[in-house]
Amino acid sequence: MISFHRLFFFFALLYPSFQDILDLDEEDTCYENNKPVFCLPKFENVVEGKKITASSTCGLKNKSRICLKKRNEYLKCDVCDSTDRTKQHPTDFLTDSDTPNKTCWISEALMTPPPHNVSIRIHFGKSFELTYISIVFCQDAPDSVALYKSMDYGQHWTPFQYYSSSCMDFYGVRPNQTITRDNEQEALCSPLKGGVSATYDTPTIAFSTLEHRPNSFNLDNSPVLQDWVTATDIKIIFDRLLQNNALASSYMTMHYAVSDLSIGGRCKCNGHADRCITDEFGRLKCVCKHNTEGRDCERCKPLYQDKPWARATKQNANECVRCNCNGHSNVCRFNKELYEWSGHTSGGICQDCKHNTAGRFCHYCKEKYYRDVTVKISHEQACKACDCHHYGSKGKVCNSANGQCPCKVGVIGRKCNLCATGYQQTRSKIVPCQRKISGLYN
Ligand SMILES: *[C@@H]1O[C@H](CO)[C@@H](O)[C@H](O)[C@H]1NC(C)=O
Numbered sequence: 001m002i003s004f005h006r007l008f009f010f011f012a013l014l015y016p017s018f019q020d021i022l023d024l025d026e027e028d029t030c031y032e033n034n035k036p037v038f039c040l041p042k043f044e045n046v047v048e049g050k051k052i053t054a055s056s057t058c059g060l061k062n063k064s065r066i067c068l069k070k071r072n073e074y075l076k077c078d079v080c081d082s083t084d085r086t087k088q089h090p091t092d093f094l095t096d097s098d099t100p101n102k103t104c105w106i107s108e109a110l111m112t113p114p115p116h117n118v119s120i121r122i123h124f125g126k127s128f129e130l131t132y133i134s135i136v137f138c139q140d141a142p143d144s145v146a147l148y149k150s151m152d153y154g155q156h157w158t159p160f161q162y163y164s165s166s167c168m169d170f171y172g173v174r175p176n177q178t179i180t181r182d183n184e185q186e187a188l189c190s191p192l193k194g195g196v197s198a199t200y201d202t203p204t205i206a207f208s209t210l211e212h213r214p215n216s217f218n219l220d221n222s223p224v225l226q227d228w229v230t231a232t233d234i235k236i237i238f239d240r241l242l243q244n245n246a247l248a249s250s251y252m253t254m255h256y257a258v259s260d261l262s263i264g265g266r267c268k269c270n271g272h273a274d275r276c277i278t279d280e281f282g283r284l285k286c287v288c289k290h291n292t293e294g295r296d297c298e299r300c301k302p303l304y305q306d307k308p309w310a311r312a313t314k315q316n317a318n319e320c321v322r323c324n325c326n327g328h329s330n331v332c333r334f335n336k337e338l339y340e341w342s343g344h345t346s347g348g349i350c351q352d353c354k355h356n357t358a359g360r361f362c363h364y365c366k367e368k369y370y371r372d373v374t375v376k377i378s379h380e381q382a383c384k385a386c387d388c389h390h391y392g393s394k395g396k397v398c399n400s401a402n403g404q405c406p407c408k409v410g411v412i413g414r415k416c417n418l419c420a421t422g423y424q425q426t427r428s429k430i431v432p433c434q435r436k437i438s439g440l441y442n
Pocket residue numbers: 061062
């Protein structure tokens with residue numbers, strides 16, 4: 001039997017970068033001495049606890065006869081019946097521990113005529129970055145196995161890897177093609193010789209997602225490969241090349257039977273979280289750090305848009321940077337041109353400045369308000385209303401520095417609400433202060 005732990009260490013040795021998975025601790029690994037650093041959720045068997053569906057499972061509709069031929073054993077026949085606990089072979093058996101006894105998921109018997117394809121689907125409920133997929137069969141492997149992945153919860157599927165005794169016939173793909181830097185997102189077809197593997201005592205498929213791909217040791221800087229290893233769902237399709245007459249003689253004994261399915265990977269958080277949790281809607285999501293947010297920490301928080309979002313790398317945590325809005329806004333917007341002009345230092349523009357402020361950093365007072373210089377610009381009362389007098393002032397807009405309204409002739413005061421010496425108040429809205437004519441007779 002091949003256990004998850006054995007594969008885990010196998011892949012840890014295969015990829016030096018996975019050696020950090022061996023030191024698992026509970027503390028926050030996204031900061032070191034209060035400085036943001038690249039961090040990752042733990043490496044795990046992604047299928048554990050996940051719902052797996054199969055297009056066909058024996059004994060679901062009716063009792064059926066199943067016969068399995070294990071290696072070095074005679075053909076053994078039994079009844080499959082989902083209503084009898086000791087005679088059922090559900091998809092749950094793909095992910096149980098296989099102890100003390102090996103348990104198998106078994107498909108319904110294959111019928112004549114074809115198709116003979118049966119599929120298994122695993123829904124992760126979130127994006128994960130996958131390292132390997134391993135399938136352990138209970139008997140001889142099928143003639144062909146195709147692995148597909150989806151990055152959008154099953155709307156679109158792309159081939160991940162093919163295994164076949166006849167790659168050209170089944171998939172139109174030449175076996176053992178070479179992957180270059182130009183086609184790193186291409187699925188390969190590996191020959192499958194009756195499925196019996198030399199390495200393990202049971203026929204096993206172990207697909208390593210990055211093997212043979214040139215940029216696999218430079219994943220940080222390869223968006224193409226980051227995409228390649230990302231999946232929300234996996235579909236596995238088994239197929240057999242059976243002649244009609246071959247099947248006719250033994251059709252009640254042909255099944256697909258798998259004892260273990262494991263998928264090694266990590267919850268995808270783009271280097272900005274070290275764990276994933278279930279949210280209030282029952283959905284998995286990253287616990288984002290470095291001022292990021294989203295289920296995959298795929299964007300910066302609203303007030304942290306001063307630099308463009310980027311995935312964390314070992315060299316740079318790419319923490320999202322807070323915009324300077326002087327405390328008058330909770331939201332800013334990233335502007336590429338400003339960022340370029342600033343020599344890649346700052347590109348945020350504050351949005352919806354409150355407290356009567358305005359400007360890219362909410363750093364001055366909006367029209368009809370003036371700056372109260374006795375308090376700091378970050379103060380809620382930093383901008384005061386001009387409050388210009390309706391009749392005494394020529395307009396509503398005051399001097400933004402000292403609050404002086406534009407007064408009409410003979411009018412004074414910051415708000416233009418007093419008559420100057422030598423002037424007297426009138427009832428006129430147009431000329432509120434009139435020159436006194438007292439001097440006329442002296
Ligand atoms: C199940 O078995 C019953 C009785 O043997 C039979 O009438 C029925 O057609 C079977 N259903 C299927 C889906 O094979």
